[in-house]
Amino acid sequence: MILVLLGAPGAGKGTQAEALAAATGAAHVATGDLFRAEIAAGSELGRTASSFIDAGKLVPDEVTIGMISARLAKPDAAQRVILDGFPRNPAQVAALDAAFASSGRTISAILLNVDVSILTARLTGRRVCPDCGRSYHVAHRPPTVADRCDACGAALITRSDDAPATVAARLENQLAALNDVVELYRASGRLQVVEGVGEISEIQSRLAATAAAVGFSA
Numbered sequence: 622m623i624l625v626l627l628g629a630p631g632a633g634k635g636t637q638a639e640a641l642a643a644a645t646g647a648a649h650v651a652t653g654d655l656f657r658a659e660i661a662a663g664s665e666l667g668r669t670a671s672s673f674i675d676a677g678k679l680v681p682d683e684v685t686i687g688m689i690s691a692r693l694a695k696p697d698a699a700q701r702v703i704l705d706g707f708p709r710n711p712a713q714v715a716a717l718d719a720a721f722a723s724s725g726r727t728i729s730a731i732l733l734n735v736d737v738s739i740l741t742a743r744l745t746g747r748r749v750c751p752d753c754g755r756s757y758h759v760a761h762r763p764p765t766v767a768d769r770c771d772a773c774g775a776a777l778i779t780r781s782d783d784a785p786a787t788v789a790a791r792l793e794n795q796l797a798a799l800n801d802v803v804e805l806y807r808a809s810g811r812l813q814v815v816e817g818v819g820e821i822s823e824i825q826s827r828l829a830a831t832a833a834a835v836g837f838s839a
C-alpha cells in the first residue's frame with residue numbers, strides 16, 4: 622500500500638511521515654530529501670533541481686518522476702510506503718496511478734491540513750540537521766542543546782529555501798497545485814483529512830488513527 626501524505630510547505634509532512642514510518646515500519650520516501658541528497662552529492666540531477674528549488678518552484682516533472690520511479694523500484698519500497706512531497710501536481714498524480722495500476726497496490730491520500738496564515742512562521746523558524754535530516758523548529762520543536770541535532774549532535778542549519786523570500790515564492794507557486802492534487806484524490810474517493818495544527822504528538826496520534834482506518838498500520 623502507498624500512503625500519500627499531502628500538505629503545504631510547512632504543514633509538517635516530513636516530521637509526521639518520519640514518525641508514522643517509525644511506528645509502522647513503512648519506507649519513508651520524500652522527494653525533497655532525495656533532491657537534497659542529489660544536490661549534496663553534486664550530481665547533474667542535483668544541479669538541475671537546485672535552481673528550481675532555490676526559486677521556490679517545482680522541479681520539472683520529467684526529472685522528478687524519473688527520480689521517484691527509481692526510488693520506488695528499490696526493495697524497501699515493495700510493501701508499505703509513505704510518500705512525502707510527491708505527487709505535487711496533477712501530472713504527478715497520473716504518473717503515480719499509472720505506475721501502480723497493474724500492481725494492485727492501493728494508493729490512499731491524507732491531507733495534513735494547516736491554515737496558510739501559519740505556514741510562513743513554521744517554515745522560517747525551521748532548522749534542519751545537514752547530516753541526518755532531522756527537522757526542528759525554534760519555537761515549536763527546539764533541540765535539547767541549542768542549534769545541535771538531538772540525534773547526531775551536528776550543527777543545525779536553515780534550509781536555503783526556508784529564507785523568507787523563497788518561502789513566499791514557494792507558497793505562491795505551490796499552493797494552487799496542491800489544491801488540484803487534493804481535489805483529484807477527493808474526487809476519486811481516496812482522500813482523508815487530518816488537522817495539522819496542535820501538539821506534534823497529538824497530530825501524530827490523529828494521523829496514525831486515520832492511516833490505520835484506511836488499512837495502513839504496523
Ligand code: AMP
Nearest residue numbers: 652653673674678679680685706707709
Ligand atoms: P520539500 O522538502 O518537500 O519542501 O521540497 C523542497 C523543494 O523540492 C520544493 O520546494 C520543490 O522545489 C522541490 N520538490 C520536492 N518535491 C517535488 C515534487 N514532487 N515535484 C517538483 N518539485 C518538488
